[in-house]
């Protein structure tokens with residue numbers, strides 16, 4: 001009997017040794033300890049023994065069973081360990097290897113410049129306004145007192161939206177004046193930067209460009225206010241207190257009087273030539289740069305939005321932003337803004 005137990009023990013140990021998965025170990029367990037298991041057979045045959053033998057053999061059997069249960073547990077642990085080491089071996093990675101740095105983008109120079117300008121005007125109490133880039137003819141032209149026959153409405157200059165009659169890609173930011181005055185009563189102090197579109201494309205013109213509209217309307221607004229606001233703004237934008245402005249008579253249907261505003265050239269400081277006597281190429285030696293169209297809001301425009309021109313006056317201006325950025329950051333090709341060449345973009 002005892003030798004039978006011995007045999008069973010070495011049999012099970014051998015079986016466990018070759019069991020290489022949980023399932024296989026389970027099978028070995030069933031084979032020996034299961035209801036029809038080999039161990040059970042031994043226990044059953046105990047009943048034929050004498051009381052004395054029953055005790056010694058029974059004891060031995062129980063001890064062996066315990067031992068074998070221990071061995072089974074150990075085998076489970078081994079197999080689990082082997083499994084984990086295999087995974088570790090396969091999926092091993094060196095966490096100390098320096099990572100790949102993702103390249104982080106940033107806002108485009110034009111967007112940053114617009115933010116800066118907003119700050120400058122915000123300090124003078126100007127709020128931000130927006131209008132649609134696909135604009136109704138009514139806002140882009142009619143309400144701004146631009147007559148039916150005005151050349152700006154020409155197919156050659158303006159992008160008319162196909163299949164959408166009376167819609168254009170806005171040719172300037174001035175329609176935002178109308179939107180804003182429709183929704184707000186004076187006092188009005190607002191700027192509206194944004195994209196504008198004209199059928200222009202050469203070295204210094206892009207069909208999409210950026211403007212900044214300014215509008216101030218109240219009971220006592222004069223050209224002196226326009227001069228003060230723009231001079232102050234340009235000095236801050238170019239970070240140069242020496243900048244001066246001058247007005248030249250001009251014409252826009254939505255202002256009266258209308259003017260072009262020039263500022264002293266930030267490169268040669270208005271001298272027309274640089275320190276070493278070299279002629280300034282930016283301002284073509286004249287010392288001044290054309291920077292904005294402007295004027296006093298036309299009484300008809302005020303009437304169009306329901307404001308009494310006897311009571312209210314205001315100024316408006318429209319600046320081209322792209323050239324200002326080029327001047328400030330000494331960029332010599334307009335195209336660089338729009339070509340998405342990272343070697344350029346990453347410099348700012």
Ligand code: PHE
Pocket residue numbers: 171172173174252255292293294295316317318319
């Ligand atoms: N909208 C004009 C243009 O695009 C500029 C302008 C704005 C002129 C406001 C006067 C007043 O040329």
